[in-house]
Amino acid sequence: MEALTDLKAILHSKRANIYYLEKCRVMQKDGRVLYLTEEKNENQYWNIPIANTTCLLLGTGTSITQAAMRMLASAGVLVGFSGGGGTPLLMANEIEWLTPQSEYRPTEYIQGWMQFWFDEAKRLEAAKQFQQERIKFLKQIWSKDRDLKAEGFDMADPLLQRALESSLQKVTAAKKVSGLMQGEAELTKQLYKFAARTSNYGDFTREREAIDTANTFLNHGNYLAYGLAATTLWVLGIPHGFAVMHGKTRRGALVFDVADLVKDALILPWAFICAKEKSTEQEFRQQCLQAFTDHNALEFMFNQVKEIALKQDWETTAL
The missing domain is CATH 1.20.120.920 (CRISPR-associated endonuclease Cas1, C-terminal domain)
Structure with missing residues (x-):
């Protein structure tokens, strides 16, 4: 598994990726965060390069494991839940994003x-x-x-x-x-x-x-x-x-x-x-x-x- 410092090596202001996913399951496997799509004849795994990702939007028909959330938090990736096509943004009471907890951000x-x-x-x-x-x-x-x-x-x-x-x-x-x-x-x-x-x-x-x-x-x-x-x-x-x-x-x-x-x-x-x-x-x-x-x-x-x-x-x- 990548070290915590490796996961945050790319500054957020330089990160390139935003992901919107639907009809899939997000999980941790072999030290990576993947999403699984279920096809008619086989299941397919796709890697999410979390160290170069700013945020993850989960649309309809998605689920995410606790282990995947832990790795996303370690990499400083924000996770939001949304409706189909990325809108409207849905979350629990009053907040828009699940933000990684960190007491070491700048003051x-x-x-x-x-x-x-x-x-x-x-x-x-x-x-x-x-x-x-x-x-x-x-x-x-x-x-x-x-x-x-x-x-x-x-x-x-x-x-x-x-x-x-x-x-x-x-x-x-x-x-x-x-x-x-x-x-x-x-x-x-x-x-x-x-x-x-x-x-x-x-x-x-x-x-x-x-x-x-x-x-x-x-x-x-x-x-x-x-x-x-x-x-x-x-x-x-x-x-x-x-x-x-x-x-x-x-x-x-x-x-x-x-x-x-x-x-x-x-x-x-x-x-x-x-x-x-x-x-x-x-x-x-x-x-x-x-x-x-x-x-x-x-x-x-x-x-x-x-x-x-x-x-x-x-x-x-x-x-």
Whole structure:
């Protein structure tokens, strides 16, 4: 069996894999974590490279052994239970993920987070920084990603430029989190409209319960982003309840704040592109994971959370 240090040799911010499994059994065998699929004539075992995995989503028809959970915890892999296709995320009361227990995670980030979190003005400033970096990341990706540009998701579009600049102005001017969320909703609505037009998708309304392909892919992709965000916060030792923007009554709200950093830039365009191309859910999922890897999405999340947690000049920057 691999030593504990070997299992955590790859930094979480550099890990490449997210797994979604269904209709299988996850188990430990010969010091490895495997999943077993039952075929008509034979059973097949497949290896999960846990040292290079951030999170594991278990869909319908799955089970997992205690020994496998122990190894996943040793490797720092988060485990979540979900419905078919990766959404909606299902878990026991109030939590989104089964997180490995560790008393040896860093303390500096949660201590830094607590220095500003109880001050409403500083929380707003942190939320603004998240929104500014979110838009900056989108501009960066849509300016350089050749595949997205080939599909029409290009920062050269004047309407897109105006929408993003207007959103940045609203972020700067916001006096309360409610105003910030309103501006976020308006921008996202414009991005959906832009994506539907660019991909020739037709009429589109964002509804999480809708069954059309674009809505389904958006749900699915968003949960992949939530997995990255949950991993980021677990590694840095910051509880999910200390959100700066989303609802105070939802314990997983900080996961949503962090996931929003990459959702518009990566999930949104590929949801519409893959819907247009009639891709399967597996093909869409692979495209999202490739985009996460190509653009260092997980490392970007880590850097943004760490920057806010360790910010030294909260006294001078808070409103």
